[in-house]
Amino acid sequence: MRIVFEKRESVSRRATVLVPVVSFVVSLIFGAILLAVSGANPFVTYAAMVKGAVGSWYGITETLVKAIPLMLTGLAVSVAFRMRFWNIGAEGQLTLGGVAAAGVALYWSQGLPGWTVLPLAILAGIVAGALWAGIPAVLKAYLKVDETLTTLMLNYVAILYSEHLYYIAWRAPGYNSGTAKFPETAWLPQIAGRANVGLIFAIILAILLWLVFKYTRWGFELKIIGENQTAARYLGINIAWNIVLALLLSGALSGLAGACEVLGLSRRLQQGLSVGYGYTAIIVAWMAQLNPIVILFVAILMAALLVGGDQIQMKMRLPASVGLVLQGMILIPMLAGTIFTEYRIRIVRPEKHA
């Protein structure tokens, strides 16, 4: 008896929905085992996480606070992943977006009319993120330099630079770290609890991206480049230029996430800007199978895991990283399951020889 994978004629819709759900459940089970082994009651822990994340208005708004950067960076990496460009640099692009927005808010908008400061700060964040993603894009497009490594290395560079700014160069007098609070003209309004207008940006951008991917020629081009570069070349698609363009967009979205973080949440540049959203974004995008609308919901789920983790840290003195373990675990069964969306499993009995 032998197990054979047969390619399906079309992607199984049922498997597309079922696989992520089952994966989430598997990761919960694994997490429960880990908790139990380390001497914590998994049921009590999970109940506390759920209650912490969605059991109160405060919890819900805090979940949204973390969902905003996850939505934006999730969308960001999904643009790049669509063409199989492995941008794992969303973290650095977000950080640099935050830095640029902070720079405008604090230093580079002196003498300008008050109402221009906020839009300029957001724009600076977007441009900084785009340019930071543009470096590995150009290296890949024109020199074929491996992008996973370059995007990742640039994360460390961006984070070190931001640390240098808030610990030394831009540190407010009298503080150990962190810049001065931004002037109120640079504050991005909060709409629910601490959740800011970035939420609306994320929803609008997700819809726009969905339309672009589904209905425009450019969306189609990205998809073809991702699936079959040779075919793309025959169709006359300029691959190099598309890589740069898509990565500028990807970086811009992450930069916007960083700008929203500093302008709408901390309102100063300080420790805690880079907390790994750019990496969780990879899980968000892949679990949502790169669908922009689904990304919004997966981002909320991942944010809930983070907030739940924070809550059990405060209430039960368990490590907040439980949330990270659960997140990290999700993709593993998901990857194992993806084969079922594209292949059918058949058991072949050995042929009897006469």
Add this chain to the structure above:
Amino acid sequence: MIEALLLLTQILTITLRAGTSLIYAAVGEIYTERSGILNLGLEGMMLTGAVTAFATAFYTGSPWLGVLVAMGIGMIMAAIHAFLTVTMRANQVVSGLSITLFGTGLASFLGERLGPASNNGNLVGMVGPRFSPLEIPVLSQVPLVGALFKQDILTYLLYVLVPLAVYYLYKTRNGLNLRAVGEDPQTADAMGIDVTRTRYLYTILGGMLAGFGGAHLSLAYAPGWTENITGGRGWIAIALVIFAMWDPARAVLGAILFGGINAVQFRLQASGTTIPAAYLNMLPYLMTILVLVIMTWWENLSHRIGAPAALGKAYMREEK
């Protein structure tokens, strides 16, 4: 003159110590990639290896047991990667990334949970048994070369392991089979080599060495476990593989280059330079990018491709 020699010897000593974990991880990754599997889970495996090695040594008093556990953890994580990419034919990049994401979360959870109750379960700041440098009499006193003989036992092990890795890859039947699987799995299969088995084997071997490298970080290089102890070394090791053009001996050269940057960084910081520390700390990462650009540019120019031809591609026997 004597002083300059002593200083140089000291820098070389630190260079080698800083490069050790990189050599373990890079040699392992070379073997994995030679079989056609790209393992981006290295960083996660090194991190998890580092934390479990430290915790084991801390409680049992035996750093060797710590190394063993780290190797075991690396093997398990690599086996998951092999299962996903070889058997389930998942995308190798995404699978490796998820192993790293999972490993990062797991390592930070274990670091905050495995420590003693008196420290709130935290392992950070704990002091455990470790591998100290063992100076070899006479030899360690020779200028420059002496740097080779002021290391810990895990580094000394490399003096045997690396030549062995080179010999195995190029001079043995198994090494030949491994290279065949990475270059042309169809032909290898036709020659009777079990492609699936080979890929599992060397992916797991690579994970084992990554765990080993992680153990060196927490048990020899750093004073103990700290959050994010690897600081991207798993990724730098992958870049080293490209730099080394998939040759274990050249990986040592690359690791020394990167270890050297670490050593110079320490030296400059100790001498009270006015260059901000953040800029010095950026050096290894900027250097990695530079090395990648130069290597890729040179490969394009010389039309030499160092990567195994089947790297990153799933092998499907059934597909016609």
